[in-house]
Amino acid sequence: MATSNPDFSEPIHYSKLRKGWHASPKEYDYWVPEVDIEGSIPRDLEGTLFRNGPGLLEVYGSELKHPIDGDGMVVALSFVDGRVHLRTRFVATKERLEEQKERKLLYRGQMGTNPHSAIRDTAVLLKSFLTLSWPTLRYRNPSNTNVFYWGGKVLTVYETKYPHCLDPHTLETLGVETLNGTLKLRALAAHFRLDMINNRLVCFGLTPGVGSREPSLAIYEYDDKWNLVQHQLHHIDGLNYAHDFLLLRDYYVFHMTPFADMTLTAALKVFTGLSSPGELMKYHSHLPSRFVVIPRHKKAPYQEVKLLDTEPFHIFHFGNAQQTDLDTISFNAVCLGPKFNMSFDKKIWLGNSSVTPGNMCKFTLHLDRDKCDQSLKPSDPANVEFPTVHPYRHGLSTSRYSYLMSSDREGYKMPYRDVVKHDLKGESRQVWYSHGCVGEPVFVPRLGWASINQGDDDDGYVLVMLYIPDKHVSEFAVLDAKHVDRGPLARIKLKHHIPYGFHGTFTPHVFIKNDSVPKPAAKL
Numbered sequence: 399m400a401t402s403n404p405d406f407s408e409p410i411h412y413s414k415l416r417k418g419w420h421a422s423p424k425e426y427d428y429w430v431p432e433v434d435i436e437g438s439i440p441r442d443l444e445g446t447l448f449r450n451g452p453g454l455l456e457v458y459g460s461e462l463k464h465p466i467d468g469d470g471m472v473v474a475l476s477f478v479d480g481r482v483h484l485r486t487r488f489v490a491t492k493e494r495l496e497e498q499k500e501r502k503l504l505y506r507g508q509m510g511t512n513p514h515s516a517i518r519d520t521a522v523l524l525k526s527f528l529t530l531s532w533p534t535l536r537y538r539n540p541s542n543t544n545v546f547y548w549g550g551k552v553l554t555v556y557e558t559k560y561p562h563c564l565d566p567h568t569l570e571t572l573g574v575e576t577l578n579g580t581l582k583l584r585a586l587a588a589h590f591r592l593d594m595i596n597n598r599l600v601c602f603g604l605t606p607g608v609g610s611r612e613p614s615l616a617i618y619e620y621d622d623k624w625n626l627v628q629h630q631l632h633h634i635d636g637l638n639y640a641h642d643f644l645l646l647r648d649y650y651v652f653h654m655t656p657f658a659d660m661t662l663t664a665a666l667k668v669f670t671g672l673s674s675p676g677e678l679m680k681y682h683s684h685l686p687s688r689f690v691v692i693p694r695h696k697k698a699p700y701q702e703v704k705l706l707d708t709e710p711f712h713i714f715h716f717g718n719a720q721q722t723d724l725d726t727i728s729f730n731a732v733c734l735g736p737k738f739n740m741s742f743d744k745k746i747w748l749g750n751s752s753v754t755p756g757n758m759c760k761f762t763l764h765l766d767r768d769k770c771d772q773s774l775k776p777s778d779p780a781n782v783e784f785p786t787v788h789p790y791r792h793g794l795s796t797s798r799y800s801y802l803m804s805s806d807r808e809g810y811k812m813p814y815r816d817v818v819k820h821d822l823k824g825e826s827r828q829v830w831y832s833h834g835c836v837g838e839p840v841f842v843p844r845l846g847w848a849s850i851n852q853g854d855d856d857d858g859y860v861l862v863m864l865y866i867p868d869k870h871v872s873e874f875a876v877l878d879a880k881h882v883d884r885g886p887l888a889r890i891k892l893k894h895h896i897p898y899g900f901h902g903t904f905t906p907h908v909f910i911k912n913d914s915v916p917k918p919a920a921k922l
Contacts, residue, residue: 451899467507
């Protein structure tokens with residue numbers, strides 16, 4: 399049952415909320431004092447929460463136009479025997495190091511940050527035409543969108559560029575990662591899926607089509623030694639952008655968005671500095687909105703790529719998915735309507751959520767009829783984003799619950815202050831009304847790797863980072879995934895803030911030396 403809506407205080411003023419994006423003054427490395435942990439850390443919660451997001455909003459006095467252009471700062475929150483260790487560190491990309499050396503902004507950002515004027519960029523473009531050469535645009539790789547551990551590597555990703563590899567023990571940046579030269583498109587998308595039945599990491603890269611160049615989609619499956627065990631390359635007209643995807647036993651599913659029109663006119667706007675790829679993301683009524691279903695292997699019931707039309711919307715993130723039989727795929731996703739764009743809404747959120755809230759919607763794909771059924775109304779009433787699910791059960795019949803950051807308070811579309819537990823079956827709903835502003839919730843299976851086929855789909859914990867505007871500090875909350883509405887089992891209270899982030903993951907591996915774990919304080 400849903401939790402009753404509590405008696406809320408006045409909404410937080412936007413000026414206080416904006417401070418959550420402020421730069422982190424330093425990098426941290428310390429054990430959180432026991433006295434700063436309210437409640438108890440469950441003893442069976444052991445491992446590392448990795449999070450990534452922009453750690454700054456300006457470069458030596460030059461303000462970035464959008465947080466997505468900010469250099470990535472990785473957080474590693476380690477849980478060991480009831481203790482908590484925090485480490486943060488910037489991703490030392492080539493662009494960051496060069497700007498530190500020159501002490502000025504040198505690189506463009508995908509969301510409109512530009513160290514040069516439109517007049518200068520137009521002059522460079524004209525010179526290139528006269529010399530019959532292609533102009534070079536210098537975009538930063540902030541490596542700030544996601545971070546995960548697999549096969550002995552910690553990777554940070556930013557979907558238009560190569561990932562970076564970090565030392566899991568120190569978070570030191572080891573360099574650009576090409577995965578043994580297998581990333582032929584020179585990019586790795588922000589989202590991945592785990593197939594733990596076959597012990598595989600499944601991920602993708604995508605480059606848009608511009609002019610006569612076709613879009614390219616590369617899908618990779620790696621074992622835990624980073625051997626590329628399966629690879630597909632597709633050129634699907636209209637598939638110019640994808641941030642996330644669904645992994646099933648027999649198929650991959652992507653969404654072909656009508657919000658990415660890669661024309662020569664659009665390219666000229668980018669080259670002349672009049673716009674940027676992110677600023678050009680808006681609804682184009684002449685473009686199709688489709689689900690792209692790609693067979694995963696030669697034994698898939700349908701071997702051709704299927705394009706199934708659906709209503710016009712944009713999808714960044716998918717939730718649960720199930721392949722219920724040979725012909726049917728059911729899933730949910732956060733859908734953004736035709737008025738959506740990537741404006742820095744009130745300098746608080748990454749898109750215009752105050753105009754177009756994210757709606758959790760349920761879909762059923764009938765592959766035998768090439769038909770997509772969509773529920774007529776959202777499957778959750780709140781404005782939601784950043785759904786996370788059981789990481790080892792994606793696409794399985796036991797995948798049922800999603801956990802979303804939400805704005806569930808009547809009359810408010812933003813900011814995101816609450817956590818919704820969403821049930822794919824529609825039988826239950828829970829909400830935790832937090833005391834701050836929440837980031838992406840991350841589900842942690844209580845049984846670790848064994849949870850692939852043991853325990854319930856919600857047998858575990860939900861970890862959430864919060865920003866407390868009145869105090870300009872951050873906290874981490876540990877929730878019981880079965881009873882999200884009961885509030886935190888533990889609150890890890892920091893004495894400083896960590897900038898709002900994007901995505902995070904959890905691994906049951908711990909990278910803190912055992913001899914460094916502090917002993918419990920003696921009782922007086």
